[in-house]
Amino acid sequence: MKKAEKRGRPKTLEREHVLQTALMQYWGVSPTDVSIGEICKLTGASKPGIYREFGSDDGLKCAALESYRSLALLPLFDILKRDQNFAAAKAALVAFTTQDREALGVPSGCLFVAMRAQRDSLGSATGERVDQLRDEVLDAYMVWIETAKSKGECSAQIPTDAAALYFDAQNGGAMRMQKEGVDKATIATVLRYAFKMIE
Amino acid sequence: MKKAEKRGRPKTLEREHVLQTALMQYWGVSPTDVSIGEICKLTGASKPGIYREFGSDDGLKCAALESYRSLALLPLFDILKRDQNFAAAKAALVAFTTQDREALGVPSGCLFVAMRAQRDSLGSATGERVDQLRDEVLDAYMVWIETAKSKGECSAQIPTDAAALYFDAQNGGAMRMQKEGVDKATIATVLRYAFKMIE
Protein backbone atom coordinates (compact mmCIF):
# COMPACT_ATOMS: atom_id res chain seq x y z
CA MET A 1 0.00 0.00 0.00
CA LYS A 2 2.84 2.38 0.78
CA LYS A 3 4.29 4.34 -2.02
CA ALA A 4 7.52 3.02 -3.43
CA GLU A 5 10.26 4.31 -1.19
CA LYS A 6 11.69 7.48 -2.58
CA ARG A 7 15.10 8.94 -2.28
CA GLY A 8 15.89 11.52 0.33
CA ARG A 9 15.05 11.89 3.96
CA PRO A 10 11.64 10.42 4.74
CA LYS A 11 8.87 12.81 5.65
CA THR A 12 7.87 12.81 9.29
CA LEU A 13 5.35 15.66 9.36
CA GLU A 14 1.89 14.34 10.09
CA ARG A 15 -0.16 16.29 7.61
CA GLU A 16 -3.52 14.97 8.76
CA HIS A 17 -2.80 15.66 12.39
CA VAL A 18 -1.71 19.22 11.66
CA LEU A 19 -4.70 19.82 9.42
CA GLN A 20 -7.21 18.48 11.93
CA THR A 21 -5.64 20.50 14.72
CA ALA A 22 -5.72 23.66 12.63
CA LEU A 23 -9.33 23.01 11.67
CA MET A 24 -10.44 22.55 15.26
CA GLN A 25 -8.56 25.64 16.39
CA TYR A 26 -9.87 27.87 13.60
CA TRP A 27 -13.33 26.50 14.22
CA GLY A 28 -13.33 26.60 17.99
CA VAL A 29 -11.35 29.79 18.52
CA SER A 30 -11.45 31.90 15.36
CA PRO A 31 -9.79 31.62 11.98
CA THR A 32 -7.93 34.88 12.48
CA ASP A 33 -6.82 34.40 16.06
CA VAL A 34 -4.82 31.21 15.76
CA SER A 35 -1.22 31.57 14.68
CA ILE A 36 1.01 29.10 12.92
CA GLY A 37 3.12 29.09 16.06
CA GLU A 38 0.14 27.95 18.08
CA ILE A 39 -0.47 25.07 15.69
CA CYS A 40 3.19 24.14 16.03
CA LYS A 41 2.96 24.01 19.81
CA LEU A 42 -0.16 21.87 19.66
CA THR A 43 1.13 19.40 17.11
CA GLY A 44 4.86 19.36 17.73
CA ALA A 45 5.46 20.25 14.12
CA SER A 46 8.05 22.85 13.20
CA LYS A 47 7.19 26.07 11.49
CA PRO A 48 9.20 25.38 8.34
CA GLY A 49 7.57 21.96 8.25
CA ILE A 50 4.14 23.51 8.09
CA TYR A 51 5.26 26.00 5.48
CA ARG A 52 6.71 23.21 3.36
CA GLU A 53 3.44 21.35 3.55
CA PHE A 54 0.90 24.14 3.18
CA GLY A 55 2.87 26.97 1.61
CA SER A 56 1.60 29.75 3.83
CA ASP A 57 -0.84 30.76 6.48
CA ASP A 58 -3.36 31.29 3.74
CA GLY A 59 -2.65 27.81 2.40
CA LEU A 60 -3.25 26.19 5.76
CA LYS A 61 -6.49 28.07 6.30
CA CYS A 62 -7.62 27.13 2.83
CA ALA A 63 -6.85 23.46 3.45
CA ALA A 64 -8.71 23.62 6.76
CA LEU A 65 -11.70 25.19 5.04
CA GLU A 66 -11.65 22.38 2.52
CA SER A 67 -11.74 19.88 5.35
CA TYR A 68 -14.60 21.78 6.86
CA ARG A 69 -16.50 21.58 3.62
CA SER A 70 -16.27 17.80 3.65
CA LEU A 71 -17.15 17.57 7.28
CA ALA A 72 -19.98 20.06 7.64
CA LEU A 73 -21.10 21.34 4.28
CA LEU A 74 -21.44 18.10 2.35
CA PRO A 75 -23.88 16.69 4.91
CA LEU A 76 -25.94 19.84 4.46
CA PHE A 77 -25.96 19.41 0.69
CA ASP A 78 -26.90 15.81 1.23
CA ILE A 79 -30.02 16.78 3.16
CA LEU A 80 -31.03 19.23 0.46
CA LYS A 81 -30.55 16.70 -2.32
CA ARG A 82 -32.18 13.80 -0.57
CA ASP A 83 -35.46 12.65 -2.08
CA GLN A 84 -37.87 13.72 0.62
CA ASN A 85 -40.65 16.24 0.94
CA PHE A 86 -40.05 19.86 1.87
CA ALA A 87 -41.25 19.53 5.46
CA ALA A 88 -39.08 16.51 6.10
CA ALA A 89 -36.05 18.29 4.71
CA LYS A 90 -36.72 21.31 6.91
CA ALA A 91 -36.97 19.07 9.95
CA ALA A 92 -33.72 17.41 8.97
CA LEU A 93 -32.10 20.83 8.68
CA VAL A 94 -33.21 21.75 12.17
CA ALA A 95 -31.93 18.46 13.54
CA PHE A 96 -28.63 18.83 11.74
CA THR A 97 -28.12 22.41 12.85
CA THR A 98 -28.91 21.72 16.49
CA GLN A 99 -26.89 18.54 16.86
CA ASP A 100 -25.17 18.13 20.20
CA ARG A 101 -21.73 19.42 19.33
CA GLU A 102 -20.19 18.42 22.60
CA ALA A 103 -21.26 14.83 22.15
CA LEU A 104 -19.85 14.88 18.65
CA GLY A 105 -16.54 16.22 19.92
CA VAL A 106 -16.78 19.20 17.64
CA PRO A 107 -16.75 22.93 18.40
CA SER A 108 -19.93 24.99 18.47
CA GLY A 109 -20.59 27.56 15.78
CA CYS A 110 -19.60 27.27 12.15
CA LEU A 111 -16.17 27.87 10.67
CA PHE A 112 -17.66 28.86 7.35
CA VAL A 113 -19.94 31.44 8.95
CA ALA A 114 -16.98 32.79 10.92
CA MET A 115 -14.86 33.05 7.79
CA ARG A 116 -17.62 34.84 5.95
CA ALA A 117 -17.83 37.34 8.78
CA GLN A 118 -14.10 37.95 8.53
CA ARG A 119 -13.78 37.53 4.82
CA ASP A 120 -11.59 40.58 4.35
CA SER A 121 -9.07 39.54 6.98
CA LEU A 122 -8.35 36.28 5.21
CA GLY A 123 -5.68 35.57 2.63
CA SER A 124 -6.62 35.73 -1.03
CA ALA A 125 -6.87 31.98 -1.59
CA THR A 126 -9.05 31.41 1.47
CA GLY A 127 -11.12 34.48 0.77
CA GLU A 128 -11.88 33.38 -2.75
CA ARG A 129 -12.72 29.86 -1.62
CA VAL A 130 -15.13 31.35 0.89
CA ASP A 131 -16.86 33.20 -1.92
CA GLN A 132 -17.09 30.01 -3.97
CA LEU A 133 -18.54 28.07 -1.08
CA ARG A 134 -21.06 30.80 -0.46
CA ASP A 135 -22.23 30.46 -4.03
CA GLU A 136 -22.26 26.70 -3.71
CA VAL A 137 -24.43 26.89 -0.61
CA LEU A 138 -26.86 29.37 -2.10
CA ASP A 139 -27.08 27.27 -5.26
CA ALA A 140 -27.86 24.17 -3.23
CA TYR A 141 -30.68 25.98 -1.45
CA MET A 142 -32.02 27.29 -4.73
CA VAL A 143 -32.11 23.90 -6.42
CA TRP A 144 -33.84 22.49 -3.36
CA ILE A 145 -36.43 25.26 -3.29
CA GLU A 146 -37.10 25.07 -7.01
CA THR A 147 -37.74 21.37 -6.66
CA ALA A 148 -40.13 21.95 -3.79
CA LYS A 149 -41.92 24.61 -5.77
CA SER A 150 -42.33 22.29 -8.74
CA LYS A 151 -43.82 19.66 -6.44
CA GLY A 152 -46.16 22.24 -5.01
CA GLU A 153 -44.71 21.76 -1.54
CA CYS A 154 -43.62 25.36 -1.33
CA SER A 155 -45.33 28.54 -2.40
CA ALA A 156 -43.94 30.01 -5.58
CA GLN A 157 -44.68 33.45 -4.16
CA ILE A 158 -41.29 34.13 -2.74
CA PRO A 159 -38.48 34.53 -5.28
CA THR A 160 -36.15 31.55 -5.16
CA ASP A 161 -33.04 33.65 -4.64
CA ALA A 162 -34.62 35.49 -1.73
CA ALA A 163 -35.73 32.20 -0.21
CA ALA A 164 -32.21 30.81 -0.53
CA LEU A 165 -30.78 33.88 1.19
CA TYR A 166 -33.43 33.46 3.84
CA PHE A 167 -32.49 29.87 4.65
CA ASP A 168 -28.82 30.74 4.59
CA ALA A 169 -29.49 33.60 6.98
CA GLN A 170 -31.41 31.36 9.38
CA ASN A 171 -28.55 28.92 9.45
CA GLY A 172 -26.07 31.72 10.07
CA GLY A 173 -28.25 33.09 12.83
CA ALA A 174 -28.47 29.69 14.48
CA MET A 175 -24.69 29.32 14.37
CA ARG A 176 -24.24 32.70 15.96
CA MET A 177 -26.72 31.86 18.69
CA GLN A 178 -24.87 28.65 19.32
CA LYS A 179 -21.64 30.58 19.76
CA GLU A 180 -23.35 33.01 22.08
CA GLY A 181 -24.51 30.18 24.25
CA VAL A 182 -28.21 29.97 23.47
CA ASP A 183 -29.43 26.50 24.35
CA LYS A 184 -30.21 23.92 21.69
CA ALA A 185 -33.91 23.71 22.41
CA THR A 186 -34.42 27.44 21.98
CA ILE A 187 -32.44 27.50 18.76
CA ALA A 188 -34.53 24.62 17.46
CA THR A 189 -37.71 26.51 18.36
CA VAL A 190 -36.52 29.61 16.54
CA LEU A 191 -35.55 27.58 13.49
CA ARG A 192 -38.84 25.74 13.37
CA TYR A 193 -40.74 29.01 13.39
CA ALA A 194 -38.39 30.42 10.80
CA PHE A 195 -38.83 27.45 8.50
CA LYS A 196 -42.56 27.34 8.99
CA MET A 197 -42.72 30.60 7.11
CA ILE A 198 -41.99 29.19 3.72
CA GLU A 199 -44.50 26.55 2.87
CA MET B 1 -20.13 78.64 27.08
CA LYS B 2 -16.51 77.58 27.25
CA LYS B 3 -15.24 76.16 30.47
CA ALA B 4 -13.31 78.54 32.63
CA GLU B 5 -9.76 78.51 31.34
CA LYS B 6 -7.69 76.10 33.32
CA ARG B 7 -4.05 76.12 34.12
CA GLY B 8 -1.56 74.25 32.05
CA ARG B 9 -1.10 73.73 28.37
CA PRO B 10 -4.43 73.76 26.57
CA LYS B 11 -5.63 70.52 25.06
CA THR B 12 -5.42 70.33 21.28
CA LEU B 13 -6.54 66.74 20.68
CA GLU B 14 -9.86 66.71 18.90
CA ARG B 15 -11.66 64.03 20.79
CA GLU B 16 -14.79 64.04 18.64
CA HIS B 17 -12.83 63.85 15.44
CA VAL B 18 -10.76 60.94 16.69
CA LEU B 19 -13.83 59.16 17.99
CA GLN B 20 -15.79 59.58 14.79
CA THR B 21 -12.85 58.44 12.70
CA ALA B 22 -12.37 55.38 14.88
CA LEU B 23 -16.06 54.58 14.72
CA MET B 24 -16.15 54.79 10.95
CA GLN B 25 -13.03 52.68 10.61
CA TYR B 26 -14.17 49.99 13.02
CA TRP B 27 -17.54 50.00 11.33
CA GLY B 28 -16.39 50.10 7.75
CA VAL B 29 -13.32 47.92 8.02
CA SER B 30 -13.53 45.76 11.13
CA PRO B 31 -13.17 46.47 14.82
CA THR B 32 -10.17 44.16 15.09
CA ASP B 33 -8.32 45.21 11.96
CA VAL B 34 -7.84 48.90 12.63
CA SER B 35 -4.84 49.84 14.72
CA ILE B 36 -4.31 52.86 16.90
CA GLY B 37 -1.52 53.82 14.53
CA GLU B 38 -3.98 53.88 11.67
CA ILE B 39 -6.30 56.20 13.58
CA CYS B 40 -3.32 58.44 14.25
CA LYS B 41 -2.46 58.66 10.57
CA LEU B 42 -6.04 59.47 9.68
CA THR B 43 -6.58 62.11 12.32
CA GLY B 44 -3.12 63.58 12.79
CA ALA B 45 -3.34 62.79 16.48
CA SER B 46 -0.35 61.30 18.28
CA LYS B 47 -0.40 57.88 19.89
CA PRO B 48 0.16 59.14 23.41
CA GLY B 49 -2.56 61.68 22.79
CA ILE B 50 -5.05 58.96 22.05
CA TYR B 51 -3.90 56.94 25.04
CA ARG B 52 -4.27 59.96 27.29
CA GLU B 53 -7.80 60.49 26.04
CA PHE B 54 -9.11 56.92 25.85
CA GLY B 55 -6.79 54.97 28.10
CA SER B 56 -6.23 52.02 25.82
CA ASP B 57 -7.22 50.31 22.63
CA ASP B 58 -10.05 48.72 24.56
CA GLY B 59 -11.11 52.15 25.81
CA LEU B 60 -11.25 53.62 22.33
CA LYS B 61 -13.24 50.68 20.99
CA CYS B 62 -15.60 50.95 23.92
CA ALA B 63 -16.11 54.66 23.31
CA ALA B 64 -16.72 53.99 19.63
CA LEU B 65 -19.27 51.33 20.50
CA GLU B 66 -21.01 53.82 22.74
CA SER B 67 -21.19 56.27 19.86
CA TYR B 68 -22.56 53.51 17.71
CA ARG B 69 -25.24 52.83 20.23
CA SER B 70 -26.45 56.41 20.04
CA LEU B 71 -26.25 56.47 16.31
CA ALA B 72 -27.71 53.14 15.30
CA LEU B 73 -29.20 51.35 18.27
CA LEU B 74 -31.27 54.13 19.82
CA PRO B 75 -33.20 54.67 16.58
CA LEU B 76 -33.98 50.95 16.61
CA PHE B 77 -35.26 51.13 20.18
CA ASP B 78 -37.26 54.14 19.19
CA ILE B 79 -39.08 52.18 16.50
CA LEU B 80 -39.85 49.40 18.92
CA LYS B 81 -41.16 51.75 21.58
CA ARG B 82 -43.17 53.93 19.28
CA ASP B 83 -46.92 53.71 19.70
CA GLN B 84 -47.87 51.96 16.48
CA ASN B 85 -49.28 48.61 15.52
CA PHE B 86 -47.14 45.54 15.02
CA ALA B 87 -47.30 45.58 11.24
CA ALA B 88 -46.32 49.23 11.06
CA ALA B 89 -43.38 48.63 13.37
CA LYS B 90 -42.21 45.72 11.26
CA ALA B 91 -42.39 47.86 8.14
CA ALA B 92 -40.42 50.55 9.93
CA LEU B 93 -37.80 47.98 10.88
CA VAL B 94 -37.43 46.89 7.27
CA ALA B 95 -37.13 50.49 6.14
CA PHE B 96 -34.60 51.29 8.84
CA THR B 97 -32.49 48.23 8.13
CA THR B 98 -32.40 48.76 4.40
CA GLN B 99 -31.69 52.48 4.41
CA ASP B 100 -29.35 53.70 1.70
CA ARG B 101 -26.09 53.74 3.60
CA GLU B 102 -24.15 55.42 0.86
CA ALA B 103 -26.57 58.31 0.76
CA LEU B 104 -26.30 58.60 4.53
CA GLY B 105 -22.53 58.64 4.34
CA VAL B 106 -22.31 55.68 6.64
CA PRO B 107 -20.67 52.26 6.15
CA SER B 108 -22.68 49.18 5.29
CA GLY B 109 -23.10 46.42 7.81
CA CYS B 110 -23.38 46.85 11.56
CA LEU B 111 -20.57 47.49 14.00
CA PHE B 112 -22.48 45.84 16.79
CA VAL B 113 -23.06 42.68 14.76
CA ALA B 114 -19.38 42.64 13.81
CA MET B 115 -18.34 43.03 17.44
CA ARG B 116 -20.62 40.23 18.51
CA ALA B 117 -19.06 38.00 15.89
CA GLN B 118 -15.62 38.81 17.25
CA ARG B 119 -16.60 39.08 20.87
CA ASP B 120 -13.63 37.07 22.12
CA SER B 121 -11.04 39.13 20.28
CA LEU B 122 -12.14 42.32 22.00
CA GLY B 123 -10.81 43.82 25.19
CA SER B 124 -12.66 43.16 28.42
CA ALA B 125 -14.44 46.50 28.64
CA THR B 126 -15.67 46.38 25.07
CA GLY B 127 -16.55 42.72 25.31
CA GLU B 128 -18.65 43.27 28.39
CA ARG B 129 -20.37 46.27 26.85
CA VAL B 130 -21.21 44.14 23.84
CA ASP B 131 -22.86 41.63 26.15
CA GLN B 132 -24.85 44.38 27.83
CA LEU B 133 -26.00 45.78 24.53
CA ARG B 134 -27.03 42.34 23.37
CA ASP B 135 -29.22 42.03 26.43
CA GLU B 136 -30.56 45.52 25.88
CA VAL B 137 -31.50 44.70 22.31
CA LEU B 138 -33.14 41.41 23.19
CA ASP B 139 -35.04 43.10 26.02
CA ALA B 140 -36.28 45.79 23.67
CA TYR B 141 -37.57 43.17 21.27
CA MET B 142 -39.23 41.27 24.09
CA VAL B 143 -41.05 44.27 25.46
CA TRP B 144 -42.22 45.10 21.96
CA ILE B 145 -43.43 41.57 21.31
CA GLU B 146 -45.17 41.29 24.65
CA THR B 147 -47.00 44.50 23.93
CA ALA B 148 -48.07 43.24 20.52
CA LYS B 149 -49.24 40.00 22.06
CA SER B 150 -51.31 41.83 24.64
CA LYS B 151 -52.94 43.83 21.87
CA GLY B 152 -53.65 40.64 19.98
CA GLU B 153 -51.53 41.83 17.05
CA CYS B 154 -49.16 38.93 17.38
CA SER B 155 -49.80 35.29 18.10
CA ALA B 156 -48.94 34.25 21.62
CA GLN B 157 -47.93 30.87 20.27
CA ILE B 158 -44.25 31.56 19.91
CA PRO B 159 -42.37 32.10 23.17
CA THR B 160 -41.39 35.74 23.54
CA ASP B 161 -37.71 34.98 24.08
CA ALA B 162 -37.59 32.86 20.94
CA ALA B 163 -39.35 35.58 18.97
CA ALA B 164 -36.84 38.15 20.22
CA LEU B 165 -33.96 35.94 19.17
CA TYR B 166 -35.68 35.50 15.85
CA PHE B 167 -35.95 39.22 15.14
CA ASP B 168 -32.41 39.78 16.32
CA ALA B 169 -31.24 37.03 14.00
CA GLN B 170 -33.08 38.52 11.04
CA ASN B 171 -31.45 41.83 11.64
CA GLY B 172 -28.04 40.20 11.93
CA GLY B 173 -28.64 38.28 8.74
CA ALA B 174 -29.63 41.44 6.91
CA MET B 175 -26.48 43.18 8.09
CA ARG B 176 -24.35 40.32 6.90
CA MET B 177 -26.07 40.31 3.51
CA GLN B 178 -25.44 44.02 3.25
CA LYS B 179 -21.75 43.46 3.89
CA GLU B 180 -21.67 40.70 1.32
CA GLY B 181 -23.13 43.03 -1.26
CA VAL B 182 -26.69 41.78 -1.60
CA ASP B 183 -28.82 44.59 -3.00
CA LYS B 184 -31.22 46.53 -0.83
CA ALA B 185 -34.36 45.38 -2.60
CA THR B 186 -33.55 41.72 -2.12
CA ILE B 187 -32.70 42.24 1.53
CA ALA B 188 -36.01 44.04 2.00
CA THR B 189 -37.84 41.16 0.35
CA VAL B 190 -36.16 38.64 2.61
CA LEU B 191 -36.94 40.70 5.68
CA ARG B 192 -40.57 41.18 4.74
CA TYR B 193 -41.01 37.45 4.36
CA ALA B 194 -39.16 36.86 7.59
CA PHE B 195 -41.33 39.33 9.50
CA LYS B 196 -44.52 38.06 7.94
CA MET B 197 -43.98 34.87 9.85
CA ILE B 198 -44.83 36.25 13.23
CA GLU B 199 -48.28 37.73 13.16
Place this chain on the structure above:
DNA sequence: TTTATTTCGTAACTATGGGTACGTAAGATA
Protein backbone atom coordinates in the same frame (compact mmCIF):
# COMPACT_ATOMS: atom_id res chain seq x y z
C1' DT C 1 31.46 4.67 0.49
C1' DT C 2 30.52 8.45 -1.82
C1' DT C 3 27.05 11.24 -3.94
C1' DA C 4 22.54 12.97 -4.97
C1' DT C 5 18.27 13.97 -3.04
C1' DT C 6 14.86 15.28 0.10
C1' DT C 7 13.27 16.73 4.51
C1' DC C 8 14.27 18.41 9.11
C1' DG C 9 14.23 22.15 12.58
C1' DT C 10 16.95 26.01 15.03
C1' DA C 11 17.48 30.54 14.82
C1' DA C 12 17.02 34.14 12.76
C1' DC C 13 14.54 38.43 9.94
C1' DT C 14 10.88 41.83 9.27
C1' DA C 15 6.70 44.05 10.10
C1' DT C 16 3.16 45.42 12.97
C1' DG C 17 0.79 46.71 17.00
C1' DG C 18 -0.19 47.95 21.85
C1' DG C 19 1.82 50.79 25.08
C1' DT C 20 4.96 54.33 27.44
C1' DA C 21 9.32 57.19 29.14
C1' DC C 22 10.53 61.54 28.97
C1' DG C 23 11.98 66.03 27.58
C1' DT C 24 9.40 70.03 25.80
C1' DA C 25 5.79 73.48 24.87
C1' DA C 26 2.09 76.44 26.47
C1' DG C 27 -0.70 78.52 29.39
C1' DA C 28 -2.15 80.28 34.46
C1' DT C 29 -0.53 81.96 38.79
C1' DA C 30 2.59 84.26 41.90
Place this chain on the structure above:
DNA sequence: TATCTTACGTACCCATAGTTACGAAATAAA
Protein backbone atom coordinates in the same frame (compact mmCIF):
# COMPACT_ATOMS: atom_id res chain seq x y z
C1' DT D 1 10.18 86.85 35.60
C1' DA D 2 9.94 82.45 37.97
C1' DT D 3 7.06 78.62 38.99
C1' DC D 4 3.45 75.38 38.74
C1' DT D 5 0.51 72.70 36.02
C1' DT D 6 -1.11 70.25 32.15
C1' DA D 7 -0.80 68.44 27.57
C1' DC D 8 2.20 67.48 23.62
C1' DG D 9 4.67 64.18 20.56
C1' DT D 10 9.24 61.84 19.27
C1' DA D 11 11.31 57.81 19.88
C1' DC D 12 11.43 53.94 21.97
C1' DC D 13 10.18 49.14 24.36
C1' DC D 14 8.33 44.62 23.92
C1' DA D 15 5.56 40.90 22.26
C1' DT D 16 3.66 38.47 18.48
C1' DA D 17 3.16 36.76 13.89
C1' DG D 18 4.34 35.47 9.18
C1' DT D 19 8.20 33.86 6.81
C1' DT D 20 12.75 32.00 5.53
C1' DA D 21 18.10 31.07 5.43
C1' DC D 22 20.80 27.47 6.17
C1' DG D 23 23.35 23.65 7.98
C1' DA D 24 22.37 19.00 9.64
C1' DA D 25 20.15 14.48 9.08
C1' DA D 26 18.33 10.55 6.66
C1' DT D 27 17.73 7.70 2.86
C1' DA D 28 18.38 5.75 -2.16
C1' DA D 29 21.32 5.33 -6.00
C1' DA D 30 26.02 5.15 -7.98
